[in-house]
Amino acid sequence: MQIPFPWWARIKGRVLVFGVAMSIFPLLFLGLASFNAAKLNLERNIQEENYERATAFANQIHEFVDNMADSLTHVASTNSTVLTGSEPEARLMVLGTLLREEPYLDAVKVADSRYRVLSEVARREVVLPAKGPEHLENLSFDETNRYSISTVFFSPDGRPEFYLTVAIRDTQTRRAIGYLQAKIDLKGMITKLANRRIGQAGYFFLTDEQGNMIGHTDFSHVLRREHIRQNPSVAAFLAGRPPTHEGSEYANPAGLKVMGLYAPVGNPNWAVFIEQPLQEAYEPIYEFARKLSLIVLAATFSVTLISIVFGLKLTRPIENLDAEVRNIIATGELTRVIPRQNQDEVGRLILSFNRLLSMLDEKNRNLKAEKELLTTVVGGIGAGMALLDADKRVLWWNSIFAELFGTDDLQNLPCEQILIGEGFDCLLEEKDRVISLDVHGKPRFIRQMHYELAPGNPDNAAYLLILEDVTQRVEMDARMIETDKMAAVGLLASGIAHEINNPLAVVSAHSEDLLDRLNETGNDTPDLAEVQNVLHIVSEQILRCKTITNRLLHFARKGKKGRDLFDIGVATAQTTALLGHHAKQKQIRLESRLEEGLWVWGNENEWQQVILNLMNNALDASSAGGAIEVRAWRDRAAAEINLEMQDQGHGIPPSQIKKVFDPFFTTKPPGQGTGLGLFVSYGIIQKMNGHLAMESTPGHGTTVKITLPTPDGSPKKALDSPLA
Template identity: 50%
Template sequence: MKENSIPWWMRIKVHFLLFGIAMSILPLFFLGYLGFTSVRQNLQMDIYEQNFDQVSVLAREIQDAIATIENSLTFTKTTTVQALTGSDEASRQLILETLLQKEPSLKELKVYDANFRSIAQINRQASAPPNSSTNAPEPILSSERLSPISDLYFSQEGQPEIRLTVTIQDPMDGKFLGHLQGTIELTTMINRYFNFHLDEGKYVFLVDRSGTLIGQTDSDLHFHEEDLRQAPAVQSFMAGELFSTGSEYKNYAGVNVIGAFASMDTLNWGVFIEQPAHEANKPIFELALRLIMIAVLIMVLVMIISISFGLKVVHPIENLESQVRRIIQTGDLESHIPIESWDEIGRLVKSFNQLLNSLDQKNENLKNEKELLTTVVDGVGAGMVLLDSERKILWWNAKFAQWFGQQFAHLPCEQVIAGQGTEGILLENGRTISVFLHEERRHFRQMYYELSPDNPENAAYLLLLDDVTQEVEMEARMIETDKMAAIGLLASGVAHEINNPLAVVAAYSEDLLERLDEEDSGPSQEEIKLGFDTVLEQIVRCKQITDGLLGFARKRDSGSDLIDLGIASAQTLGLLEHKAKQKHLHIQFHSENSLFVLGNENEWQQVVLNLVTNALDASSEGKAIDVRGYREGNTIQFIIQDYGEGIPQDHLKKALDPFFTTKSPGQGTGLGLYVSYGIIVKMHGEMALESTEGQGTKVKISLPFHEAGEQSS
């Protein structure tokens, strides 16, 4: 793809075209859908109503036809009734022939007297013998079996028929004279009413409650009478429903049809009408086709308008694009784009020219700020390094290059620093590391900062290395000064502790020498051995005292090791026994086993010495000092509590400041708490002071427990 070309689907003119088409199609589609749905529903309702009206009319007409025949068979004149049941055969025959001519649906007439005996019979087919036209048994009339309308049956020709029986009574006195029974040929009667114009595909049929087909306009129904019974509408009628205004279902041939039915109350029959759904929905399909044609015409018109409007709008935009590309290629921010019109696009060009002026000014400012930032970064006293997610070096400043060299791009930071003799690097904020640079030990405090991932260099961390060599050396000298001061305070007590065993040694030595000079009775071998054992025991005691003092005073490496707080604290408290005895104080020490921490044992002993010494100085005679060490989860708690004078609240805030002391001149340097706090922070712990004036002071130290020491033990 060329640099100045864009895909066709991203062009504004295409967007205008698509927008125009979408804005024409979507509303049209929505409105057309609503209108089509409404019209479709109305048309379907009209189809349902038309079908139901037709079957309702047919049902009423068939019922009316049966009622008309029943009325024709009922005589109201006395002479006619007497002639029909009298002995005059000619008169009776004339009346029956007249009835057959009047009602074309009547196939046969029979007259019964009051005793239910047949006295006359006439058939429309004069040559046919009586009852030869029906396969139904000869009806036997009686008072128990009398019914106005008989059940449906079929003749030998397969035509459906029913018998209609009416009572013959004298109109004058209501005397019962007999019955007149007529056989109705249903096919003839029904065809008179089914022969009306039906829409395309429509057919009508008549069934009784058992589903038996009585009449139809579709001759194929004769061959599918059993399938006809399975139709949902027929099933509903057989289940007792009286009518259905319309529904869609599959007919006997599996074709979707729209059907309706109405029942006849007197005959218990149902008239059904069905029409294939595709024939019934033809008006709906024609409407949909017209709507689609209108939509296509509108879409074409809108497309033409959209293309014309898009070309008119896009031309100045394309011109603006070409001018912008020229500026990008040349980098000339001082050039301007000519304004061709004063419409929105013209104002856009004007705003773009103003933007060019602003960018030119900001570009100059950025250059100046970059030069200033470069000067600051290169001149700052700290080393700065950008690292990726794998802690490989991406960028460094001049100070870092001055310390570690120049060529280490994409190298792991640990490897670069370790190549200069690093003793150990822990990736923790605030951790001070020791490095040999140019045959000289240097101390750096490292700080890591996570960066947002969307920076151009893909840097994940910013590492700052601050040279704290002077600060670390000053702290070491301060700790050493505090240690020497503590040793000076311990000197008198240690000398007294040594003096006691030396006095015992001198006494035993003098006694043995005097007894050896005696001539009469010198010391026995056992007495000499006992004396030397005592002397040796006291000498060992002196050695332990001096070893403890020398171990505390010895200058050790500043590195960190695993130490057991209980053992180290017990050794330190032994140096303070004499001072506690002098003030008649009792130090109560309780510590759990295996309290391992990472730190410097000599520095920890200095912390214990400083804090317990302060407690001894603040306590009056006869009091006790509690020293406890125990584990609490992953933390070790070390508590030193006295019950002395306490610290006033105004002094408590200054207690950790260097050179702050409330002791008399010569009694303290004011560095004890300050140095102790610094050592605890160096061990990644916390130290808190709680004091109530007149009740005593509690120093609570929390240090992280080191599990490796517990496993090794």
């Protein structure tokens, strides 16, 4: 079954995305870079152009004021005598002529040197005779300047006006003999100068040094006395900050976003402001952005078509290969050959894939053969095998494992549910041990082994459990141990007989002496105390014989199976006592240094057999006058119990020391050894999870070393155990 996947996960989708991305991203990058550069350049050009316009307008205002001042100065200098003379008609004629020639003048006054008005003419009002002497007002005249400009004021009809005053000087002495003052209408002047527009919606306006609007492209703003001091450009002018080519963006009183800047007039201390809506100022940028977007869309569309064409051409052979592979997976035909259509990389891929199919087919046949061989080996190995997961549930088992438990349905069963019986558990603490199990109603001995597997295997198996039927081996080992024990008992028989003869001789002598004295008549008849003393001696000797026979019986009895907690010091002392007579006969000393409380897990009877075998070997290897030393102690640091048996015999050659634990190998003369003693002893020590080693130096003796673990690694725990 084919699993659907989205188009963007396919190669053709990725080719399309790559082509579009490789066309869009560079175009976007270049477009954005061009757009930003054009925007910055256009902003700079607009700002510079507006600043030049504002500067030009400010210069025109300055020139207009200078020209008006020059015109007044010229009139004053050419008509100084008439203007300050005593003929009013001539003076009024000069003033009227000036008023007619200068259309921007609303009124003209002449005053003497003490600022008393001599004559006055006006364009829009009638000049009535003065009731008293009148002086010039709105005068801030400084003798160091050519002219004086008053502050701007507004007429009753709202028109901004200001006074321009020049001095009338004597042609000879150049001393001021009077003053000529003109009231100038700013509306007419600004209407003449500001007749140009800034784009479609841009505009000029003019403010005085106090931030009052005194001129505007739309004069209605002046008539409304619009408050503009909070305007950022006006605030910069009032704060005395120098003008720059870079304007600022802000909202005008109408709430429209504009780009504004200003240029100072100088003298008078006015400023010209230009504001242009951002929408209009940036219209070329927006137009450029629209064109750039169309270019990007057109390029994207073209690249998309090209990507689709090349993507289909590139991916069609891959899709054909994918279809062929899915068909092979569905049918399992590894011998199938995929047709090669192209000579490009895809064609070489198909060729390589065909080679891979051939190799897979060969590997598959080999795996099948190996699987059959493995099945044969696993089935014929004679042991039950099972794989357990980390939770110790059965994942896999062979037929022998199922036969041991009489069922074939073991999948995912817990180990504890299967291994039920004496000695069975799923703790898997010991890697190798022998347990008992009833198989089809018959008791069998099973060797249980387990191995931890490396994590990450395909089946997530954690353990390999092996159960091997070792009943015959166990029974053979038991018979061998029993045979070795009986051989040891035979060796002990003569010594035990001699030991029993001694107390029996004492019993016989005292009994005969007592009977003889009882049969005699006379004064030598034993009294009751003597009879009791003789019977007491007889009783002690009989008890001695009983102790000797009990030791032999204890050693010769058939040992019970299983393990128990026993003291190897006590068991070792009892065993060496059985060989005491034999050692005396050979004139060999037996020395023992055994600590108390050397508790271990094992079979006491088998341990006695180990000591007996080692002691017999030491006695056979020792000469008269020698000694055999037995030492046993606890190593608390290593949680071990150690026993060493050292003799002073002839030793074992190095060439034979490696063979001493082999069955039926012996260094004794023919007829004096079976070759099973050390072999059996080595097996018993291994069953106790211990270690037996032998060191020997020819001519100096042999040392046997046994190391056993303490129960649970804690001697105190062993002593506290109920079995102790």
